[in-house]
Amino acid sequence: MIKKLKASTFVEVLVALVLVMLSFGLAISVFTSVVSSNRSLVEMKARAGVAEALEQMYEDGAFLDELIENDDYSLDIKFSNTAESETNLQLLNITAKNNKDQLLFEEQRYILTK
Amino acid sequence: MKLKGGAMYYALMMAIIIGIMSASLMLYNYLNNKQLIILQKQKQVVDNVLSAINLYTVNGTDLKTGESKVINLFDDEQQQVQVSKKMWGGFEKLTATANYNSFTFSKTALIGHYLSNMGNKALYLADLNKPLSLCGKTEIVGDAELPASGVQRAYIEGQSFVGTKLVNGIITNSSKSLPEINTHLIDENLKYLQGQYSAEDSVVSIDILEKDTIVQPFNEKTMVINAPQINLLKGIIKGNIRVVASDIIFVGRDAQLKDVILYAPTIIIEHGFDGALQAFASDSMVIENDVMLKYPSFLALATNDQAGHLIINQNSEIAGAVIAVQQQNSKNNNYISIERGVELTGQLYTNGAVDLKGSVYGNVICKKFMLKTPSSVYENHLLNAVIDITKLPETFAGIDLWLNDQNRKMVKWLE
Numbered sequence: 001m002i003k004k005l006k007a008s009t010f011v012e013v014l015v016a017l018v019l020v021m022l023s024f025g026l027a028i029s030v031f032t033s034v035v036s037s038n039r040s041l042v043e044m045k046a047r048a049g050v051a052e053a054l055e056q057m058y059e060d061g062a063f064l065d066e067l068i069e070n071d072d073y074s075l076d077i078k079f080s081n082t083a084e085s086e087t088n089l090q091l092l093n094i095t096a097k098n099n100k101d102q103l104l105f106e107e108q109r110y111i112l113t114k
Numbered sequence: 115m116k117l118k119g120g121a122m123y124y125a126l127m128m129a130i131i132i133g134i135m136s137a138s139l140m141l142y143n144y145l146n147n148k149q150l151i152i153l154q155k156q157k158q159v160v161d162n163v164l165s166a167i168n169l170y171t172v173n174g175t176d177l178k179t180g181e182s183k184v185i186n187l188f189d190d191e192q193q194q195v196q197v198s199k200k201m202w203g204g205f206e207k208l209t210a211t212a213n214y215n216s217f218t219f220s221k222t223a224l225i226g227h228y229l230s231n232m233g234n235k236a237l238y239l240a241d242l243n244k245p246l247s248l249c250g251k252t253e254i255v256g257d258a259e260l261p262a263s264g265v266q267r268a269y270i271e272g273q274s275f276v277g278t279k280l281v282n283g284i285i286t287n288s289s290k291s292l293p294e295i296n297t298h299l300i301d302e303n304l305k306y307l308q309g310q311y312s313a314e315d316s317v318v319s320i321d322i323l324e325k326d327t328i329v330q331p332f333n334e335k336t337m338v339i340n341a342p343q344i345n346l347l348k349g350i351i352k353g354n355i356r357v358v359a360s361d362i363i364f365v366g367r368d369a370q371l372k373d374v375i376l377y378a379p380t381i382i383i384e385h386g387f388d389g390a391l392q393a394f395a396s397d398s399m400v401i402e403n404d405v406m407l408k409y410p411s412f413l414a415l416a417t418n419d420q421a422g423h424l425i426i427n428q429n430s431e432i433a434g435a436v437i438a439v440q441q442q443n444s445k446n447n448n449y450i451s452i453e454r455g456v457e458l459t460g461q462l463y464t465n466g467a468v469d470l471k472g473s474v475y476g477n478v479i480c481k482k483f484m485l486k487t488p489s490s491v492y493e494n495h496l497l498n499a500v501i502d503i504t505k506l507p508e509t510f511a512g513i514d515l516w517l518n519d520q521n522r523k524m525v526k527w528l529e
Contacts, residue, residue, distance in 0.1 A: 008121040016125035023129035030136040034143045040150045089172040091188075105154070108188045110165040112172070112524075 043104045046073040046096040050107075053077060054092075063090060063113045073098055088114040155214045162187055166195040166210035167223050171524050174225075179206065179298065201302040203375045203392030204412040204435060204513035205525060209332070222332040222528040224373075226410065226511030228521035229461065229477060235259060236281075236503040238479040239494070241288045246483070249273050249497045254281045256477075256503030259288040261494075268495060271487050292465050292481060296517040300416050300439055303394045306358055306377040307416070311338055315356070320344060323351075330354040332528040344378070346371065353529065365391075373528060383407075385427070401426045409433035409459070410525050412513060421446035421466070429455040435513045438464040449484065454498070459505070461512045470496060475505035479515075 008016075049068060053075065057063050068075040076095040092111050096104040165187055170177050177183065182198035195212045202224060211220040236256025239246055246260050247268035258265075258281050265285065267275040311317060320341035322328060330337040330353040337355045344359040347366035351374050357363060359378035365371065367386035376393040383393075385402035392412040393399060399415055401407070405427075411434035415424040419442040426432065436458060438448040448466030452458065456472030467484035478501050485495040511523035 006120060012121045016121040019122070019125040020128055023125075023132040027132045027136045030140060034139055040146065043150075089168060107158075107161070108165075109161050110168045110187075112168050 042072050042098050043096070046075060046098075046104050049073065049075055050077070050094055050096070054111075063111075071099060073104060088112050156217050156219075158193070159212045159214045159217060159219050162193050162195050162212045163210045163219050163221050166197050166212075167208060167221055167524070170197055170199070170208055170210070171223065171225055171522055174206075174520070174522050177208075179302070201298070202528070203303065203394070204299060204414065204437075205392075205410065206514075206522075207332070207528065211333075220333045224410065224525040224528050225522055226525040227514045228511055228523055229506075230516075230521050234503070235477055236283060236501050237477070238292070239288055239483070240292055240481045241290050242482055242494075244482070244494045247492070247495045248275045248277070248280055249495060251276055251498050252496045253277060253500045253502060254496075255283065255501070255505075257283040257286070259286050262287050270485075270492055270495060270497060271489070273497060292479060293516065295439060295463070295465070296514055298517065299513065299515070300414075300441070303375075303377070303414065304396075304416060306338075306356060306375075307379075307394060307396050309340075309358070309360065312336070323349070325349065328352070328355065363393075395422070395424070397422050399424045401430050401432070403427045403429055405430040405432075407432040407434065410511075411435075413437070415439070415448060415450075416441065417448055418442050419444040421448055423449045423451065425451045426453060426456050426458070426472070428453045431457045431459075433459045435461040435463070437461070437513075437515075438466055440466055447481065450480075451486075459507075460510060461515065463515055470499040470501075473500035473502070475500075475502050476510070476512075477501075477503055477506075 053066060053068060063079055065079060066077045074097050078093045080091045080093065090111055090113055092109045094107040098104055166185065177197060177199045179199050179201055182196065184194050184196045187193045187195055195210050198209045200207045206225040207222055208225050209220060209222045211218065213219070235258060236254055237258040239260050241261035243263060244261060245263035246265040248265065249268045249270050250273040252275065265280045267280065314335055315338045316335040317338045317340055320339060322339060323346070327350040329350070332354045334354060339355065339357045341359055342361045344357055345364045345366065346357070346369040348368040350370045352372040355374045357374060357376045361378065362380040363376050363378040365383045365387055367384045369387065371389040371391045374391055376391060378395060379397040381393045381395045381399045383401045383405050385404050388406040390408040390411050394414045394416060396416055399413060411432055413424065413432070413436045415422045415438040417440050421444065422438065424436065424438050436450065438450050440448045448464055449469065450462070450464050451469040452472045454471045457475065458472065459475045461476055462468065462474050462478045464480050467482050468478065468480045469484050469486050470478070483494050483496055485492040485497055511525050
């Protein structure tokens with residue numbers, strides 16, 4: 001006995017294929033957009049970079065302006081004297097940017113250099 | 115032409131699944147970024163609080179003791195911090211609080227002062243027309259302000275001075291009286307000795323001492339334990355707590371005290387006690403043998419016109435400050451006795467007399483020395499005593515004896 005199989009026509013398959021490709025295209029564009037807009041990883045790396053730089057400064061006892069650049073981000077660390085400049089109080093300004101020169105974050109802190 | 119949609123169903127199913135996955139990914143990303151922004155804002159709040167503590171640790175003049183205000187850090191109204199300053203015993207208590215939505219962060223720091231002016235000298239002895247006489251193995255290392263009649267070798271109790279140099283430092287002339295002490299330091303604490311509590315204090319009865327552990331955080335109200343007589347024999351008492359007795363406080367060797375302040379006319383600390391505390395007495399204070407009072411500890415005797423005594427017995431160690439202040443002039447002076455083997459690292463001040471038989475690694479400021487021996491009493495004599503400012507750690511921050519707004523330093527975090 002011959003068993004009959006259901007099949008699709010060429011046009012049906014073609015339409016389905018187009019639909020699937022459109023879906024995949026949409027998914028890829030969403031994925032790309034999510035990955036490129038997700039600054040968290042770079043930002044977290046930059047913040048860790050700030051902590052590491054400050055730790056090094058405390059270790060060395062030298063608090064100097066510094067520009068740190070790597071593949072993912074750049075950090076501009078600047079110290080400005082406060083009104084109490086004769087003391088060890090410094091105003092620290094940090095600007096972090098990603099590799100496309102977009103601002104990641106800006107921060108200010110008062111720190112004691114001793 | 116009519117098309118059968120067999121393959122289309124599969125394609126649509128696949129498109130829906132991909133759509134759901136894409137939407138989930140977008141939602142996840144959105145929530146993740148939102149959470150990250152909240153965490154960053156919270157971190158900003160923490161950084162702002164620490165910045166405020168640093169700013170007001172250094173800059174003491176902008177915030178008076180007892181004052182509380184909201185400040186804009188970096189001239190930015192987005193970053194506001196509430197700061198307040200109060201006395202905590204002999205030190206200052208600086209609190210900074212900031213919040214973002216429902217997240218609130220608060221830190222309290224204990225602030226001390228680097229020794230300056232007379233504080234960086236080994237010895238200041240008022241000029242009462244009597245020279246300073248040194249006997250036995252007495253050592254004075256550091257600059258000294260002494261009576262115009264100077265310093266001399268002496269022979270008492272069968273011991274003459276055995277050192278090569280009387281004072282290892284520069285000697286200058288002292289004045290007839292001691293400089294005015296920071297009255298704020300005494301007045302703020304006398305209030306508690308007189309039973310005047312702050313409206314922000316939470317007064318509790320002595321029954322609370324039945325608990326094994328009493329811990330009061332510094333971001334809550336100050337707990338005041340009040341009774342005529344208080345025996346702290348065991349258990350842990352820690353934090354934002356003042357213990358006030360109208361008669362006597364006895365601290366047993368097994369009690370574990372940290373950061374608390376004791377107020378009573380008479381305070382006795384049993385031999386073998388180990389801890390860090392501040393204590394204010396208006397009549398007498400006795401630290402028995404082998405007591406270890408860790409930094410930052412502060413012992414104060416504050417009397418009106420009557421003479422009180424503060425006795426630190428043999429082999430005790432104290433890191434911090436010891437003072438005895440008589441507020442009104444009287445014939446009888448307050449008296450601090452530092453027995454043999456005692457090591458005090460920090461400040462010793464009295465406008466009365468000191469019987470110094472132990473060692474002070476820091477500075478001594480007093481009106482006169484009064485050496486008591488079994489056979490006699492000698493004025494302005496030191497026998498086998500050590501005063502050495504060079505052994506004071508550079509990082510030491512003590513109490514503000516001279517109302518000096520500069521040279522402030524964080525001593526520790528108060529939890």
